[in-house]
Amino acid sequence: MIRVFHRNVLTGLSFCLLLSACAAQPPMPRPPQSSNQTPPSTTVTRPAVTQPVPPSQPIPERSAKPVSPPQEVSRVLPSATAQSMLAKADSSLQSGQTEAALMWLERAQRVSPSAGEVYLAMAKARASLEQWAEAEQLCLKAQSLAGRDQAFRQRVDEMLARVRRRHS
Amino acid sequence: MAKVKAKREVNKAKPYRFPWIKVVIVLTVLLGAWLIYLDAVIRDKFEGRRWQLPAQVYAQPMELYxxxxxxxxxxxxxxxxxxxxxxxxxxxxxxxxxxxxxxxxxxxxxxxxxxxxxxxxxxxxxxxxxxxxxxxxxxxxxWLRLDPMRIAGIYPNSGEDRVLVSLQDVPKTLTDTLIAVEDRGFYTHWGVSPLAIARAFWVNIRSGSVVQGGSTLTQQLVKNFFLSDQQTLGRKLNEAFMSLLLEVHYAKEEILETYLNEVFLAQAGRRAIHGFEQGSLHFFGKSVSDLTADQIALLVGMVKGPSFYEPRRNPERAMSRRNLVLDVMADQGILKDDDASALKKRSLGVVKVGQSSANRYPGFLALVRKQLAEDYSADVLRSDGLKIFTTLDPMVQDSAEEAMVQTTASLAKSSPKNNELQGAMIVTSHANGEVVAMISDRNPRFSGFNRALEAKRQIGSLIKPVIAVTALQSGKATLASRLNDTSFKLLFDNGKEWQPANYDGLEHGQVLLNSALAHSYNLAFARLGIDLGVADVLSTLGYLGVDDLPEAYPATMLGAVNLTPLQVTQVYQNLLGGGFAVPIRTIRAVSRADGSQVARYPYRTQQVLSPEVAYLLQHALVSVAREGTARSIYSRFSSDVVLGGKTGTTNDNRDSWFVGFDGRFLVTTWLGRDDNGVTSLTGSSGALKVWADVLARVGPESWQPVKPESVEWAYVEEETGNLSREGCPGVVALPFIAGTEPQDKSGCLSVDSGIEAIRSWWQGVFE
Incomplete structure (x- = not known):
């Protein structure tokens, strides 16, 4: 109990010192989309859409300056539609219709262009055509979109290793 | 005397040496030879390629989910x-x-x-x-996909526009109606119908002129296919013989299918619309298989006089003719009487001309043709009926055109210097490099000089991101590196001097790289570029997609590089690709007239930058819009939408560039004069406005790139470039490749560290 009390007092004391150190400074401008919180490590599947505002407003002077990091996009998953298209592509690939599979994958890419799964699937299709150089580049692209998803990164790394073994 | 007598006898015998039978034999031989010739003509045409089919060019289909x-x-x-x-x-x-x-x-x-x-x-x-x-x-x-809009054709010299259709895809209602109206004895005659000819002959004799034809469908086909429109006996005889020969060699179904594809139905400018499929697309915007009975009636009715009954020009005549055909359909049992009566009340249902008008988007099509020319000969494009599936998005294209036309008109009024203002624009989907819109002239319908492809203009400050990438990629700089934005002078061996200056004429001292790019400081970037090596910067420009690199001069670092809008688009496309270059594409696939695929132009990519460097650079481009030369964009959009871009202005405002992006599209805009004259426009007061207008029309989406795992955000004191923390004065948040954050700490952070040390000490005492 005493330890808890002491901790609270110390934290409060430190906070007061901090406030006094910053008190003479003007308040910081902030962009509306950022907050004081640590940037969340969320998975964002669809970008936000905003309506334009009327063109009569004056030019902002540094009011929108990014003093905080933007919302972090650590990974984008395919949308439900893109997932259906990936399933179609997979089924085409299984039945040997690689061109049809690639068509489906490009449609999935148009729906979810930042989803790493799309590029990994493209890499598999290219590999099935023994187009190893293309497959390697698509693996690298998928890898660049893995963010902090270690499980996905591992899948990509395995595929990349397979492609490189065949390529070399 | 005996001689004379004998001569007389010879003379008397002459008539018997040319008997009629010989004349008949000769004529028969000649006729036979003529028939053999006609037969060869018919078979040659029917068994070879019957038509030169134009290539059909389509926009991308609307995909919905x-x-x-x-x-x-x-x-x-x-x-x-x-x-x-x-x-x-x-x-x-x-x-x-x-x-x-x-x-x-x-x-x-x-x-x-x-x-x-x-x-x-x-x-x-x-x-x-x-x-x-x-x-x-x-x-x-x-998901759902709509049929794509046909945006152009690549026509044979004859100008004939035609899309083939097979008989099995033509509704039976159409063939029944055609036979009922044009040739009721089609399935029973041998190519000519003596009864029909006699009837027409009688009607024409009575009226004193040619008012009725007795031609069967076969004869009409022969006339259109092989003969002229002359009303001469010789031509009519040829027509009859060829019709008989056609019927001997080919089945009724094949003759009917050929007729359906050959018949002339309209003239649209230089295009001659042939065949029911193309006629259906031209007038109703849909395939013949989707036509309703009243639309079939109109098309069949038009066979009699395509120009006279043209429904857009002569709607009343067309309506009257359609209703007459509907009556015939009811008489012949093709339609019920009640249905025919109901259909007569319908409007003609003809679509606007624009839907299938030729070459509505000349700027874009020039790029399509350029890319097609790499794989197909002009002859193949004009005659093989290829279907070209392109990447054009008509809705984005129309938005871009409206923005270009309206903004340039407004800018032209703002200053006499802008009277001869011209413009070009390319819009790509930056995720896959597809060109979704392209404008090559302030008047988007103008099909002459294509500025988007051919106008090489100085790019000004658009070079700065390339310098920044070279610096970041070299590992010698971060976004928090301090650059020296102060005046300097270079002296060359030939005695000439080069002394760059900032646009505002000021010096800004020590500035962070991120801020220098945002505000487009010339002095800082000229110094940085020269320090890195002009050749190295040009090398970066090379792997970002520019083939014809300029000579390396210090002034190159201020954008004394001539590039076309297309080249600029390719460079920025590659900068936005997360480190992966994506070639710009205008074609997705090409198929044959029968629908089978000839070629596909797939998505391809190649890594050219590390994803981390790309992420850092993209953040700097976002700063251009947030706090720099493009911040006026936020007078039109809410600040919660993340946008990015770069302005470019050349000496005396001769070129106004802006390359902007949101979550979907990369838009390159150039404004200037063809004579390279002076305008009143900078990148932000000219081209940026066009981009803003495009964005407002298509609806902006936030730019949200995926952060590479090894990038970390840190707070940096803007004045010193030292590491700081959130809440401290004068700080900005910047991304860094992990481990490259500034080592020196700001005073604010030092105070924090001191407090933390005291706190830890106190905690130690009490624990």
Missing amino acids: PGQTLALARFTSGLDQLGYARVSRVQAPGEFSVSGSGVDVHVRSFRFPEEAQKAGRYQLTFSGQTLTGIRQNQSEVD
């Missing part, structure tokens, strides 16, 4: 553009109705390269800016 950003008004505008008819009750393909926030649409059939899509009816629901659901027969549908 639940959750998509698409407002109802925008969707219905797209349907209007495609020539779908807005009706109160949907009955046939090509029709739609709107009720509240829902749209009921009967999608037309279309043969895509990978699959034939059947016509079908769907119900779509919208909420605000989002398509929320698609249903068919009460079941949810994952």
Whole structure:
């Protein structure tokens, strides 16, 4: 109990010192989309859409300056539609219709262009055509979109290793 | 005397040496030879390639899925553009109705390269800016694709525009009606119909002129295919012989199918519309297989006089003719009387001309042709009936055109210097490099000099991101590196001097790289570029997509580099690709006239930068819009939408550039004068405004790149470049490749560290 009390007092004391150190400074401008919180490590599947505002407003002077990091996009998953298209592509690939599979994958890419799964699937299709150089580049692209998803990164790394073994 | 007598006898015998039988034999031989010749002509044409088929060029189809950003008004505008008819009750393909926030649409059939899509009816629901659901027969549908808009044709010299259709794809109603109206004895005669000729002869004798024809469908086909329009006996005889020969060699079905594809139905400018499929597309914007009975009646009725009954120019005549054909259909049992009466009350249902008008987008098509020329000869394009599936998005294209036309008109009024202002624009989908819109002239319909492809202009400050990338990639700099934005002078061996200056004429001292790029400081970037090595910067420009690199001069670091808008687009496309270059594409696939695929132009990519460097650079470009030379963009958009870009201005405001991006599109805009004259426009007061207008029309989406795992954000004191923390004065948040954050700490952070040390000490005491 005493330890808890002491901790609270110390934290409060430190906070007061901090406030006094910053008190003479003007308040910081902030962009509306950022907050004081640590940037969340969320998975964002669809970008936000905003309506334009009327063109009569004056030019902002540094009011929108990014003093905080933007919302972090650590990974984008395919949308439900893109997932259906990936399933179609997979089924085409299984039945040997690689061109049809690639068509489906490009449609999935148009729906979810930042989803790493799309590029990994493209890499598999290219590999099935023994187009190893293309497959390697698509693996690298998928890898660049893995963010902090270690499980996905591992899948990509395995595929990349397979492609490189065949390529070399 | 005996000689004379003998001579007389010889003379008397002469008539007997030329008997009629010989004349008949000679004529028969000649006729036989003529028939053999006609037979060869017929067989040669019928068994070879019958027509030169123009290549058909299509825009990208509208692809729909639940959750998509698409407002109802925008969707219905797209349907209007495609020539779908807005009706109160949907009955046939090509029709739609709107009720509240829902749209009921009967999608037309279309043969895509990978699959034939059947016509079908769907119900779509919208909420605000989002398509929320698609249903068919009460079941949810994952996605839907509309038939693509035909945007151009590449025609043979004859100007004939034709899309082939097989007999099995033509509705029986159409063939029955055609036979009922034009040739009721088609299935019984041998190519000519003596009864019909006699009837026509009698009518013509009585009227004193040619008012009625007795031609069968076979004869009409022969006349159109092989002969002229002359009304001479010789031509009529040839027609009769060739019709008989055609019937001897070929089945009725083949003759009918050829007729359906040959018949002339309209003239549209230089294009001659031939065949029912092309006629159907021209007048109704849909395939012949999707036509309704009244539309069939109109098309069949037009065979008699395509110009006289042209429904857009002569709607009353066309209506009267259509209703006459509907009566024939009822008489012949093709339609019920009640149905025919009901159909007579319908409007003609003809779509606007624009839907299939030729070469509406000349700027874009020039790039398509350029890319096609790499793989196909001009002859193949004009005659093989290829279908070219392009990447053009008509809705974005129209938005871009409106923005260009209106903004340049407004800018031209703002200063006499802008009277001869010209412009070019390229819009790509930056995720896959597809060109979705392109403008090559301030007047988008002008098909002359293509500025987007051919106008090489100085790029000014558009070079700065390339310098920044070179610096970041070298590992010698971060976004927090301090650059020296102070004046300097270079002296060359030949005695000449070069002394760059900032646009505002000021020096800004020590500035962070991020800020120097945002504000486009010339002095800081000229110094940085020269320090890195002009050749190294040009090398970066090379792997970002520029083939014809300029000579390396210090002034190159201020954008004394001539590039076309297309080249600029390729460079920025590669900068936005997360480190992966993507070639710009205008074609997705090419298929044959029968729908089978000839070639596909797939997505390809190649890594050219590390994803971390790309992420850092992209943040700097976002700073341009947030705090730099493009911040005026936020006078039109809410600051919660993340946008980025770079302005470019050249000496005396001769070129106004802006390359901007949101979550979907990369837009390169150039404004200037063809004579390289002076304008009143900078990148931000000219080209940026066009981009803002495009963005407002298509609806902006936030730029949200995926952060590479090894990038970390840190707070940096803007004045010193030292590491700081959130809440300290004068700090900015910047991304760094992990481990490259500034080592020196700001005073604010030092105070924090001191407090933390005291706190730890106190905690230690009490614990």
